[in-house]
Amino acid sequence: MLWIALELPALPLQVAQRAGASREPLVISEGPEQRPIVVCANEAAQSTGVREGQAVAAAKALAINLRVLARDPAVEREALERLAAWGGQFTPMSCVDGQGISLEIEATLKLFSGHARLSSAIRTGIRDLGFQATLGIAPTPLAARLFARAEANGLQVRGCLDLATLRERMAELPLFLLDWPGKTLAHLTDLGVVRMRDMLDLPAEGVSRRFGPEIAIYLGRLMGTIADPRVPYSPPPRFRARLELPAEADGVDALLFPLRRMLVEMEGTLRGRGAGVQQLVLWLEHGRKLRTRMDLEFATPERESDFILSIAREKLGRLALPAATIALDLRADALLSYVARESTWLPGAKEQAIGRERLVQRLCARLGRDRIFGIVIGDDHRPERQGGSHAIFDRGRDNAGTRDSAGKLPCLAPGRPVWLLNRPRKLVNQDNFCLIAGPERIESGWWDGTEVRRDYYLAANARGETFWIFREHRGEQGWYMHGVFA
Amino acid sequence: MKASVAQLAQLPGVWRGGELEHAAQPVVSTGHAILDRELPGGGWPTGTLTEVLHDAAGIGEVSFLAGALARASAGDRLIAWISPPHLPYAPALAAAGISLDRCLVVRPANRDDSLWAAEQALRSGACGAVLFWLPSDEYAWLRRLQMAAEAGRAMAVLFRSTAAQRLSTPAHLRVVLSREEGALEVRIPKRRGPPLDCPIRLQVGRSLPLASASTTNIRPRALVAVG
Numbered sequence: 001m002l003w004i005a006l007e008l009p010a011l012p013l014q015v016a017q018r019a020g021a022s023r024e025p026l027v028i029s030e031g032p033e034q035r036p037i038v039v040c041a042n043e044a045a046q047s048t049g050v051r052e053g054q055a056v057a058a059a060k061a062l063a064i065n066l067r068v069l070a071r072d073p074a075v076e077r078e079a080l081e082r083l084a085a086w087g088g089q090f091t092p093m094s095c096v097d098g099q100g101i102s103l104e105i106e107a108t109l110k111l112f113s114g115h116a117r118l119s120s121a122i123r124t125g126i127r128d129l130g131f132q133a134t135l136g137i138a139p140t141p142l143a144a145r146l147f148a149r150a151e152a153n154g155l156q157v158r159g160c161l162d163l164a165t166l167r168e169r170m171a172e173l174p175l176f177l178l179d180w181p182g183k184t185l186a187h188l189t190d191l192g193v194v195r196m197r198d199m200l201d202l203p204a205e206g207v208s209r210r211f212g213p214e215i216a217i218y219l220g221r222l223m224g225t226i227a228d229p230r231v232p233y234s235p236p237p238r239f240r241a242r243l244e245l246p247a248e249a250d251g252v253d254a255l256l257f258p259l260r261r262m263l264v265e266m267e268g269t270l271r272g273r274g275a276g277v278q279q280l281v282l283w284l285e286h287g288r289k290l291r292t293r294m295d296l297e298f299a300t301p302e303r304e305s306d307f308i309l310s311i312a313r314e315k316l317g318r319l320a321l322p323a324a325t326i327a328l329d330l331r332a333d334a335l336l337s338y339v340a341r342e343s344t345w346l347p348g349a350k351e352q353a354i355g356r357e358r359l360v361q362r363l364c365a366r367l368g369r370d371r372i373f374g375i376v377i378g379d380d381h382r383p384e385r386q387g388g389s390h391a392i393f394d395r396g397r398d399n400a401g402t403r404d405s406a407g408k409l410p411c412l413a414p415g416r417p418v419w420l421l422n423r424p425r426k427l428v429n430q431d432n433f434c435l436i437a438g439p440e441r442i443e444s445g446w447w448d449g450t451e452v453r454r455d456y457y458l459a460a461n462a463r464g465e466t467f468w469i470f471r472e473h474r475g476e477q478g479w480y481m482h483g484v485f486a
Numbered sequence: 487m488k489a490s491v492a493q494l495a496q497l498p499g500v501w502r503g504g505e506l507e508h509a510a511q512p513v514v515s516t517g518h519a520i521l522d523r524e525l526p527g528g529g530w531p532t533g534t535l536t537e538v539l540h541d542a543a544g545i546g547e548v549s550f551l552a553g554a555l556a557r558a559s560a561g562d563r564l565i566a567w568i569s570p571p572h573l574p575y576a577p578a579l580a581a582a583g584i585s586l587d588r589c590l591v592v593r594p595a596n597r598d599d600s601l602w603a604a605e606q607a608l609r610s611g612a613c614g615a616v617l618f619w620l621p622s623d624e625y626a627w628l629r630r631l632q633m634a635a636e637a638g639r640a641m642a643v644l645f646r647s648t649a650a651q652r653l654s655t656p657a658h659l660r661v662v663l664s665r666e667e668g669a670l671e672v673r674i675p676k677r678r679g680p681p682l683d684c685p686i687r688l689q690v691g692r693s694l695p696l697a698s699a700s701t702t703n704i705r706p707r708a709l710v711a712v713g
Contacts, residue, residue, distance in 0.1 A: 360590065383575070463545075
């Protein structure tokens with residue numbers, strides 16, 4: 001077994017600042033309402049002398065315009081769970097653990113070509129999500145957590161890949177990194193036991209007798225002598241993420257950065273599940289129950305954040321927002337199975353098809369679906385029904401229908417114009433035209449009430465422009481122009 | 487280190503003023519041998535912006551490219567029609583051998599969207615040919631489209647009125663069309679080579695050139711005035 005532990009120091013602050021760091025002093029408070037205590041303070045607050053453990057009242061005296069947010073353990077827990085779901089792309093064994101997540105990576109080491117590559121991929125990924133995390137790697141989850149905490153406290157430690165060297169690697173680490181009860185730690189300090197080496201040198205029965213069996217069991221799990229099974233986190237079958245912006249965002253550009261973080265998180269989560277999304281709803285919250293809905297739909301399940309962001313950018317650019325945005329809420333209620341696309345050096349037919357789909361989706365996102373068409377041959381002799389358009393977006397990958405119509409090619413009459421007018425234009429004075437070819441009688445449609453009986457001619461005017469005109473013998477009789485031989 | 491003129495002429499993008507460029511630019515044959523002869527590389531260029539100038543509608547300004555379009559769509563790539571004046575009529579395209587399920591008609595609401603759509607289509611690399619009817623005369627935008635065409639290696643054809651003749655263009659090829667004596671007259675005021683002095687005439691327009699079906703049911707009745 002090999003574990004990677006991610007530790008998120010100052011988690012409450014990180015959760016509050018994820019959509020962008022605040023330059024104003026900001027602290028997270030906890031404790032009774034009468035006397036709240038500072039749990040975390042951002043850099044701006046620390047530079048004014050605010051420290052963790054201070055009373056909020058004292059901190060307010062130090063920093064003018066101090067923003068105080070109450071700690072919300074539920075939000076922190078949710079953030080960690082989503083992080084664990086994101087970690088599912090690296091290994092199926094991903095779980096929430098303390099102030100971070102633990103991943104068991106031995107089984108997937110080969111897939112990610114070694115622990116060095118894997119841990120650098122995880123570090124980059126975490127940064128893209130907008131979190132800061134320290135990383136520890138060890139054969140047991142507790143030891144990995146210990147290393148991650150040591151790094152968070154600024155201690156230089158090297159990861160450990162096998163049990164034999166574990167004891168030696170952790171020998172110099174201070175005991176306070178372990179999340180043991182304060183009383184136990186104080187007791188040990190009184191005994192002069194402050195480093196891991198001293199602790200591990202104590203006889204096991206003595207430890208169990210003096211500090212309780214749970215400490216002995218903890219040590220056993222830490223050193224890998226006692227099994228430490230974990231339950232992998234299983235995310236719900238949908239994706240939801242909400243992000244509050246650090247300041248009111250007026251334009252759309254300011255939303256793209258936080259949106260990207262959410263989409264990156266979604267991509268990781270979807271990767272872990274082998275899933276993609278076809279429909280996404282993004283709510284832009286403006287405060288006072290005012291919000292704007294934006295729908296994103298794709299022809300096939302998608303999950304690549306860059307692609308989704310490019311579509312969202314076009315859509316957002318078209319939105320007229322009623323007010324400044326204060327939060328983003330992204331929801332995907334149906335996760336569909338995703339067909340992985342392998343990339344190749346030489347793009348072939350499959351890549352072409354993807355390129356086509358993406359182009360159509362991008363155009364639809366900005367222009368609207370009713371402005372993109374494909375063209376088809378209708379099964380009718382009336383020209384206005386024989387040539388037609390259809391919405392291309394809903395067709396997806398299935399274009400068998402149009403193939404059928406292409407099969408009817410041989411029975412087409414010749415001499416058809418490139419442009420067909422939307423509706424025939426009545427000719428006031430047909431003397432300007434000379435008829436070149438025709439007539440071709442088209443008589444059809446008696447069954448549906450729009451019967452036509454027309455004689456079609458090719459006609460040219462003095463400038464040499466050639467048109468397709470007809471003489472209608474039913475209904476409103478007369479001469480009409482129907483096409484242009486462009 | 488002095489390179490001789492003959493050596494210089496071997497460089498890509500360098501050609502003598504009196505000759506056509508012979509560089510290995512990918513081209514698509516138009517199906518008209520007489521026109522292909524006058525085009526550098528022996529066909530309609532791809533990967534660069536080209537302009538077709540015409541004033542009259544219905545002289546065969548689209549159909550003279552039908553052969554090239556049919557070939558451009560052959561590689562499973564799209565043919566994008568951006569803001570065409572009318573809907574392309576499916577039976578005519580099918581008769582010309584253009585694959586219908588590769589055709590994409592885009593009708594944006596305004597000028598900016600048209601330009602954007604043209605640029606996206608060109609840049610995507612998914613299009614074998616992009617035909618656009620744009621109201622813009624801005625050189626900067628044409629230059630952008632030229633860059634996009636280079637990136638996407640598509641056949642990019644801009645249809646404009648002949649009033650644009652006096653404006654300069656970043657396009658590598660400019661063709662002016664008119665109808666003379668029942669034939670399509672093609673002049674080439676700009677190409678990579680000397681301008682074409684005497685215009686060439688193509689027989690197109692009545693039916694698309696690749697149409698293979700017979701014309702038995704149409705009897706020509708020349709010059710009959712209808713009263």
